[in-house]
Amino acid sequence: MTTPQSTPGASQIVPVELGARSYQIRIQAGLLPLLGQDLAARFKFSRVLVVSDQHIGPLHGGTLATSLHRAGVPGEIFLLPPGEGAKSWEVCGSLYGVCFQQGLDRGSALIALGGGVIGDLTGFVAATYMRGIDFVQVPTTLLAMVDASVGGKTAIDHPQSKNGIGAFHQPRAVYIDTDALGTLPARELRAGLAEVLKYGVLEDAAFFEWLEANLAKLLARDGAALAYAIRRSCEIKAAIVGQDERESEGGRRALLNYGHTFAHALESCTNYQSYLHGEAVAVGMVLAGQLAARRGLWSKAEAERVEALISKAGLPVKLRKDDPPPEDLHAATFRDKKTRGGKLRFVLATRLGATEVFKDVPADEALKVWQDAPRG
Secondary structure (H helix, E strand, O other): OOOOOOOOOOOEEEEEOOHHHOEEEEEEOOOHHHHHHHHHHHOOOOOEEEEEEOOHHHHHHHHHHHHHHHOOOOEEEEEEOOOHHHOOHHHHHHHHHHHHHOOOOOOOEEEEEEOHHHHHHHHHHHHHHHHOOEEEEEEOOHHHHHHHOOOOEEEEEEOOEEEEEEEEOOOOEEEEEHHHHHHOOHHHHHHHHHHHHHHHHHOOHHHHHHHHHHHHHHHOOOHHHHHHHHHHHHHHHHHHHHHOOOOOOOOOHHHHHOOHHHHHHHHHHOOOOOOOHHHHHHHHHHHHHHHHHHOOOOOHHHHHHHHHHHHHOOOOOOEOOOOOOHHHHHHHHOOOOOOEOOEOOEEEEEEOOEEEEEOOOOHHHHHHHHHHOOEO
């Protein structure tokens, strides 16, 4: 399968169909300098506040601020501390304070410029400030481009649960400038690829095969390959979100959590310090693959094929030697949002490109996966 080619500088649009809450994902190299003009033409925000962090702000904040100024969009930029720790009550409270200080009203909007942490936090504040104002996603990491910026999930963390406090609040628009990936550290790029690989496993075997054939191009930041991987990932997520916006009981949106039950437990037990989210998802997908193979849902060979591609992408496929003991990691899985009545639910593959939510996974089976997980 070859990489579809697009005209240099051309914009690709992926619609997210949600009735009155529908919006577009716009993917384009060199989009950031044009963003202000597009916002001014499509929306009439009374004022905006750009929320970024102390890593991303100095790299891309000036370009966005200039774009907004030239388009006559009034606003300021506010920089938060980098890292998962920003998704806290304390930082959330400080952002509310800035919103009031800047005089944001119901006609204003927040613009999230950064990775998934910035998008989650900014979206949560937008969902709750004055009972809800608009926000726009401008993701700058691969992980945020293909996952966190799309679908309207917003949240902050609790010490006992990643994304444990949140709300559904759809953005008005998502702007993806693929040029932003040029400044992304290699580790962050690999972490984003974990979520890209996830889409192939859960929904599209042909896309997974394309990823196997084009992984080297993605790691080398080939523009056409990255644009296609981002677009296809967004198409898959947009289609699922369009069918099940709020992850209803028995709905399809839960499938997007493939690998995440294990991953969130791993993140929370290591205080969100040891693993990038995509790295934890990579390990989580390996463990989910092993659990599915143990249950006879798919073959050991299929599980190993997925693990091989994850490893080839430079992502972890083992727990670290100093990770918490299996019993602690297992206990943390019960705080997963899919858990009902104290019973574990896992998204598991039945074949490459097909997944289901299994509500009947005995606790001892899940514990056995943690116990048998290799460390290194």
